[in-house]
Amino acid sequence: MTPLDSAWLAAHPLPQPGPDTDKNARGRVLAVGGSEKVPGALRITGEAALRAGAGKLQLATPERVALQLGLHVPEAAVFPMPVNDAGELAEACGDRVAELLGRCDAAVVGPGMGAGCPARTILEPVLARPSTELTLVLDAAAIAAASQLAEAVRAHDGRIVLTPHPGEMARLMDCDEARVADDPAAVAREAADRFAATIVLKGPETRIACPGEDMLRYSGGGPGLATGGSGDALAGIIAGLLARGAHPHIAAAWGVWLHGEAGRRLAERVGPLGFLGRELPAEIPALLGAAR
Numbered sequence: 001m002t003p004l005d006s007a008w009l010a011a012h013p014l015p016q017p018g019p020d021t022d023k024n025a026r027g028r029v030l031a032v033g034g035s036e037k038v039p040g041a042l043r044i045t046g047e048a049a050l051r052a053g054a055g056k057l058q059l060a061t062p063e064r065v066a067l068q069l070g071l072h073v074p075e076a077a078v079f080p081m082p083v084n085d086a087g088e089l090a091e092a093c094g095d096r097v098a099e100l101l102g103r104c105d106a107a108v109v110g111p112g113m114g115a116g117c118p119a120r121t122i123l124e125p126v127l128a129r130p131s132t133e134l135t136l137v138l139d140a141a142a143i144a145a146a147s148q149l150a151e152a153v154r155a156h157d158g159r160i161v162l163t164p165h166p167g168e169m170a171r172l173m174d175c176d177e178a179r180v181a182d183d184p185a186a187v188a189r190e191a192a193d194r195f196a197a198t199i200v201l202k203g204p205e206t207r208i209a210c211p212g213e214d215m216l217r218y219s220g221g222g223p224g225l226a227t228g229g230s231g232d233a234l235a236g237i238i239a240g241l242l243a244r245g246a247h248p249h250i251a252a253a254w255g256v257w258l259h260g261e262a263g264r265r266l267a268e269r270v271g272p273l274g275f276l277g278r279e280l281p282a283e284i285p286a287l288l289g290a291a292r
Contacts, residue, residue: 004206009257014244014254015245021055028056029050029106030107031045034061037114039065041232052236057077062087063080082096104134105243107136108239113140136156137239138161166203173194198252224273233259233278237255262281
């Protein structure tokens with residue numbers, strides 16, 4: 001297992017925009033998720049994508065919270081989506097989101113989507129038309145939905161990143177959480193092979209598995225990252241790096257490192273516990289600048 005450290009990052013640099021680049025060339029991210037119960041999740045995800053260097057941002061979220069979200073993220077275009085009785089994205093969202101995919105380079109699906117969301121029905125049309133011009137991040141409820149859609153995920157030929165915590169990994173692989181706890185590296189590798197995707201298994205030690213690549217291990221960040229909104233930020237960082245043109249394995253690794261180092265910086269400045277998930281994205285630009 002290879003440590004995810006400065007030497008690995010130096011050997012796997014991110015694509016850098018030229019001096020004459022424009023916002024479209026820096027990449028366009030579509031973030032899909034949120035609910036009436038968790039309306040702010042996409043704010044964290046979307047801001048993280050922009051802080052990671054994406055040029056444009058689109059947010060697809062429940063219609064009754066779309067206006068407020070747009071006011072909190074004025075840099076984004078906002079697409080109101082139909083809502084079910086649980087205040088979650090409705091089944092009809094899947095086809096509408098699929099129509100938006102042609103306007104983006106990377107999409108992240110799942111932040112803020114709860115148990116009442118028909119995630120599989122939404123995800124099926126999103127996965128239905130694989131494109132070499134599109135990469136995807138599946139997070140939160142979209143991970144559990146993907147467990148029954150392995151063939152559709154595999155059809156994207158490695159252009160998908162999944163970001164489970166141990167409980168989500170158990171649901172993804174239909175196994176006990178104890179198995180994930182006992183041998184997380186083996187389960188992450190098995191998932192990467194089954195779905196032909198990059199797997200980011202989050203935890204005190206995060207494992208990054210990708211078919212044909214060495215397993216990566218990141219041990220930084222600290223316990224302060226175990227807080228609401230932290231995973232939403234990580235998903236957005238990875239999506240932003242994907243939109244810039246980074247390979248999914250490299251985007252996932254850099255995303256984990258940036259997320260962890262942002263947590264470390266906040267722990268030093270604010271305290272080891274008590275910093276907020278929404279504070280993580282603002283740390284990313286300086287970390288990117290220092291790592292170049």
